[in-house]
Amino acid sequence: MSESPNALRYGPPDASLAPRYTGIRTFARCPYVTDLSGVDVGIVGVPFDTATSFRPGARFGPEGIRASSALIRPWHPQLSVDVFAGRSVVDSGDIAITPGNAERTLEQVSTGVGRLLRAGVTPIVLGGDHSIVLGELRAHAEQHGPVPLVLLDAHADIWDSYYGERYFHGTPFRRACEEGLIDAERSVLAGMRGPLYAASDLADAEALGFDLIPGPELEGMAPAEYADRVKGRLRGAPAFFSFDIDVIDPAFAPGTGTPEVAGLTPPHALGLVRSLAGIEFLGYDLVEVSPAYDTAGQVTSLLAANVIFEFLALHALRASERDEAP
Amino acid sequence: MSESPNALRYGPPDASLAPRYTGIRTFARCPYVTDLSGVDVGIVGVPFDTATSFRPGARFGPEGIRASSALIRPWHPQLSVDVFAGRSVVDSGDIAITPGNAERTLEQVSTGVGRLLRAGVTPIVLGGDHSIVLGELRAHAEQHGPVPLVLLDAHADIWDSYYGERYFHGTPFRRACEEGLIDAERSVLAGMRGPLYAASDLADAEALGFDLIPGPELEGMAPAEYADRVKGRLRGAPAFFSFDIDVIDPAFAPGTGTPEVAGLTPPHALGLVRSLAGIEFLGYDLVEVSPAYDTAGQVTSLLAANVIFEFLALHALRASERDEAP
């Protein structure tokens, strides 16, 4: 990661001077910066939802998450880290997308994320529906070759096509495998639940080489156990982290497009994310937040903002370790 | 269900036997019938919203309108007609569409509407975003050649493209002109309002041959005056009627994708529709109802169901006239 050039680093303003609900809605009130010099982490939105099989609206996910992120404070008490201190975190705005055209949008996403990666910036992407991850993975693979995937999601998203459409929010990881973007043998997909189309649906994931932990199994799994499983698969390789908000139960995350009942609780899910402290992640995304179906107080967006906070903590801890290495 | 279609005609069940909120939600509780023999009017949904420039969700428009149509009773007191009596009105369900693929969906719409037209059934289409009208117009033009258009809409929908996309909910009438589906010289577009991209936006409509009545002008226009303007353009030709719910003010119709403030009131808008009694319409649609943005009581869907009721009344009156002709 490139150190910021001078003394000044980007981060949120001092919350003791003005209430957190003042100011333009960027993520956690970080500055909106498009010039990437001196930036360590870039939060970027991809407001695209053409490729949804049920309820649309994830195009407003980045707006919703940003609005609810005003409540984020800097210190992570469980991981004992200030997620902004010593790092330069910005909101880079949204990548331009093309509603109605998933293929062109994937190119736009790939270009936009690639620009961050080439500048040495770790991208945290706010979706948008899950189809966009294919664009992200193209950019990552172009830099690093096939990347291991750590996925928390109610659906494995490895179907082949929907109504003839191959680029859809239920198909990105099959496409990614076909395009050689993912190192399936080092990947862990967890949280899949709900009725399926056929018995083969989960078997297909394993046929592609993935390790798959179904939701009911994950529900009974302690964070440390999950971390062992993930680390055992990764074998030290850096990975890509994709978090689909529908892995959470709809009571806690109603604002999503294809909700499945009986999902994870937030304490458990956040614990799973935290348990991965120490792993190097090349990038992250948080997808499928659809604010029109959220509660009056937008609890789904608030939860999503807190998942991003966990991502920032994972990143900060890892960066600290690296800084402290001899 | 499906009574035999010989002597008996299709229509809603007797509301004095069971409350109107009982039963499967078809339009106005009409039978769900896909065999078109013996059918005069077929109400059909097109749950497509890929081609929206702001808020998506019109894919749930047909569901919303059907649910709210349970309140429709048969007798139209102003026009003195029972909209179901002596006619056979059915709900034909939805045309299969392809989310994420506007062009393929247009073909599906054209095929589906064409099937109704060839069976002599007058189609009333429940959108869906406005892009679908291009598919409808292709079917109509195939039967009748270029058709005059009577449009009530906040937007003229004649832009050339959005972000490079040519098949979009803001472009169908330009495409329709290019494809020779519309008789622009006999058409009237009314209700356009709100900020525009450029001064040329409305001029472009006139350049295509349309007669355009801006919203502020329409606001001050009595129904009879509007009817004269429309009849003067049509010069006796049968026409296609497209009603975009956003022609109505967002207070009365909040459940839509690109609301514009300061629209028509329902008494005025319904009066405009009623004023066209006597004109022959080959088909109708009601588009852009997006229930996720509606009120708790779904007033937008209720209003849309009442516009369809007006369509049924126009059709019933016209059919009566024809029946009574010597």
Next chain:
Amino acid sequence: MSESPNALRYGPPDASLAPRYTGIRTFARCPYVTDLSGVDVGIVGVPFDTATSFRPGARFGPEGIRASSALIRPWHPQLSVDVFAGRSVVDSGDIAITPGNAERTLEQVSTGVGRLLRAGVTPIVLGGDHSIVLGELRAHAEQHGPVPLVLLDAHADIWDSYYGERYFHGTPFRRACEEGLIDAERSVLAGMRGPLYAASDLADAEALGFDLIPGPELEGMAPAEYADRVKGRLRGAPAFFSFDIDVIDPAFAPGTGTPEVAGLTPPHALGLVRSLAGIEFLGYDLVEVSPAYDTAGQVTSLLAANVIFEFLALHALRASERDEAP
């Protein structure tokens, strides 16, 4: 009306001492008083909604109207009257009702309203569905014989029965005629609109002796013209005023059980009520507010509270006139 016994009169507390949103939610923050001595006007709820043909929930109408009435201030600028000054206005709470049993509830309503009338208290009833008016009319007729009815409503509520049920929110005025409670020849029903079951629906009202002004006619009628029509029918007789909130357009009053599009606007409707200043009313009700279908800010309940404010003003003006008479 009996004057309050001593110096003290009941009325709202001084709003300059504590905000209007403090305190138990009685109507307009008037004291909750069940002992009727010294009371001029008693506001009383009837939280009953068993007899609804579409959406239930009017049982929460009294709660909703009381909550929103906190915003009512005392001075009526158009009618130049302080609605509480010199009068004793209380909230008498709710009449006990029996959910699931319309007939027994009617007896309870009749008893409860009769108790107010016998104490010389003018009742203002907060519904509840419209079926309850039959209980009110029984109480009034017991005191005064058949009473003229001034009705603002989207429906004439004179159907004979629903699914075999004779006591229903669409039938009270037919029952009242049959029971000899109403002086139909002096009554005016106004505001009826929307699709009907049959052409005979409105004719039936006239057959019962009512004067009926349909909604579209009322829409174009100035308050003074309406007042003339009502006064011409009443010919000086005191009357009962029933206001069904669904006479208002659903954009302004979405929180109701059987909404009809294209209703009155609030300025017009309030103007109609105000135009009746000078007429003596024996009692009033405001029915069919269903808060579960209202907006986040409960605009329907707020509007209902303002209609009650108009009732209080009509009452105050009439009382002043009487006091000033030689």
Next chain:
Amino acid sequence: MSESPNALRYGPPDASLAPRYTGIRTFARCPYVTDLSGVDVGIVGVPFDTATSFRPGARFGPEGIRASSALIRPWHPQLSVDVFAGRSVVDSGDIAITPGNAERTLEQVSTGVGRLLRAGVTPIVLGGDHSIVLGELRAHAEQHGPVPLVLLDAHADIWDSYYGERYFHGTPFRRACEEGLIDAERSVLAGMRGPLYAASDLADAEALGFDLIPGPELEGMAPAEYADRVKGRLRGAPAFFSFDIDVIDPAFAPGTGTPEVAGLTPPHALGLVRSLAGIEFLGYDLVEVSPAYDTAGQVTSLLAANVIFEFLALHALRASERDEAP
């Protein structure tokens, strides 16, 4: 619609051809069929809510559950069964009911369910408030004599009367005992929680012969333990399964009429249902869904649809066992 029932069996259309949100809203997109020949399972609505003690609105429960059931896919991964394969599952629409008249409605329910039972169809009823179960039990008892009851509910519903009303949503199981419809000695009522009227409330259930597991006890009970308890009571007898959605915590199921805090979580509740695999059920119901109090995304209805999915899986497994028996 209505394909011929000979070789072909009824079931949902292929979801790969058209999105699940297309088409008329029947349960899980199953065909709407009223001719019962060739039908194994009939899903039927009872849109009745007259008999509610707090919030009404369960009359819209069937509509809500059907709308949300569009997301149901056929394969149950935990129980390894395709719930539609090899069976003929239809949506039979709604049983006509009489709002405002619980007694007559009970007769209508009894007749309607009896018609299914006599045709050899297993009924799955979508409520409506819980009072309707008395009509269901009358039909079942007429066929099979007193039936054991498996109940998951926040309330035991064995009160004697409310405000003098004996047919109410808090009284059906007392009435059923009095009418000899239930085999209380083989029944298990579980999940009761929240403040009670008196200490005797739960004791009364036991006095009637029921085994009652209070909510706090059930909360700590593993599915296998619950299954043992139920099987121990049933002693091999077939039973009736009644699931009141309010057994679930209001965070997961806010759309209900008499919510009680601190209920079951969905993973637990679904696990309890699944644990009963192998038991023969003569019929099922899912009651008290009240969509007006649900979230924007209708999570209560979605959960209810998934409970029905579990019912279908229990039925499919049992049918498979029977088919495979020598």
Next chain:
Amino acid sequence: MSESPNALRYGPPDASLAPRYTGIRTFARCPYVTDLSGVDVGIVGVPFDTATSFRPGARFGPEGIRASSALIRPWHPQLSVDVFAGRSVVDSGDIAITPGNAERTLEQVSTGVGRLLRAGVTPIVLGGDHSIVLGELRAHAEQHGPVPLVLLDAHADIWDSYYGERYFHGTPFRRACEEGLIDAERSVLAGMRGPLYAASDLADAEALGFDLIPGPELEGMAPAEYADRVKGRLRGAPAFFSFDIDVIDPAFAPGTGTPEVAGLTPPHALGLVRSLAGIEFLGYDLVEVSPAYDTAGQVTSLLAANVIFEFLALHALRASERDEAP
């Protein structure tokens, strides 16, 4: 209202006579009484929210809790106590407050609560934002000297100031320490979670002498263990109980001003409260309910009403013990 307080004690009316949704909305339908003679427990609202750092609206907390408390029945099955029997419980209405002026409001709260205490009435306060607790503590300390605090809250509320404001909903317990109102050495603060401003935030609580149990630790703590911890601190001293609704997860309590994800579940939280049976509490409050952010069915207010029910049970048990003491 106000029956005479001699033999008769105050309590809710008989719910078998009229539905619980009838009547003026006082807490649990208890009588609204301001004359404190013969009163044991006084429930009183403080509708103040000036001192909120994020979402305002807690001024409507008392109204919301009262409305939802209609569902409360008298018998507590876990603690085997009728919370109203043998005690006199009233709703005393709201304390007059001054919006926009936290300091003056604190004086008003202190005066109002002091009036209850001097009359021997145990106060249960419905907030309002948490700043008001300082006024309550002033009144308690004036009577009893520094009081031990039992706090369940997502935030420790011991910051020094916000934007220069010292009287704010994040600062009351620091002010209370400075004013000598709290016996910190006997106090337990539990449930703190979420991102913090700095590592020192929790250490500061301990520096003030508090015992602090962070949320993640509390999450894994059984009620009995929690009770031991509290009792060990109290060492027999009577205490003040403050319950901030945001200690609960936002899925169960979305209607609050500064929600933090991953909070307690209601069964756990209610179990924690119940575990304190036997401890003497001088007073209680329930703060930070903000109905505008609640669900359609107001689940947050319902949960709050149930917490008050637990308070009443704690009080009733303790009173019974005292009555039974020789």
Next chain:
Amino acid sequence: MSESPNALRYGPPDASLAPRYTGIRTFARCPYVTDLSGVDVGIVGVPFDTATSFRPGARFGPEGIRASSALIRPWHPQLSVDVFAGRSVVDSGDIAITPGNAERTLEQVSTGVGRLLRAGVTPIVLGGDHSIVLGELRAHAEQHGPVPLVLLDAHADIWDSYYGERYFHGTPFRRACEEGLIDAERSVLAGMRGPLYAASDLADAEALGFDLIPGPELEGMAPAEYADRVKGRLRGAPAFFSFDIDVIDPAFAPGTGTPEVAGLTPPHALGLVRSLAGIEFLGYDLVEVSPAYDTAGQVTSLLAANVIFEFLALHALRASERDEAP
């Protein structure tokens, strides 16, 4: 952010390149710029709502208006002007405010607006409650001396104090008169309606020198007539324009803190604003938008954004006139 301001002027990005729902939510997607050089119009938020007498939440007004302003396009068809062309319009973010402290906030507002004025930037302020206008007027008066006020508002906001508080959202114009900030003799207050505290309320406005047009009178006034009245008062002087969203009927603008029924319609209100074309305004504000009470589609915020669009058009026209002057 902040491009250099030389030749380039600030304005929204090209909407044909990326959908209007992409990007950080600034007003109309204008750049967020805090360096004021090269800026003509600065839109600035004041997220303050401490001084509200009923429903709070206007602190989220700037966020809501910005979010809904994404729909604004540049061309004003009635006034024939591109509101951004040839001008440099930016979003300057929010002025830091102090929740809970109206007096300090007024100083902050005065300082913040003064900074814009001294830089020659025309400020358009997004409230916030109406109390903030006093800070704005202090800044304007410091530059220009007492300014004429053009006010559209349901309330005259000239009360003296609330519960002892002198700086409140109902008092700013009395304070402004006392401080000599307003030229009352040239001012017009219009739109006042609803119940008042006393007959003197409106007379007081006139005693202060204001010309006051009550709502019912304004309702019947054509825009040209209103413009004449305003121009007749201004007599050529430049003025300050304050628009309180509650001048609009709650059906069109439910998201506000002290709604009054029977307000203006949007076509009328926008027509009134437009009619003032040609008048020079020194500054503008739009206050009292409270998103928590808005509809799902945030129609109040959308309407507010369109009022700002009208302000921009007034400014652009005036600037064009000035540019074209010899």
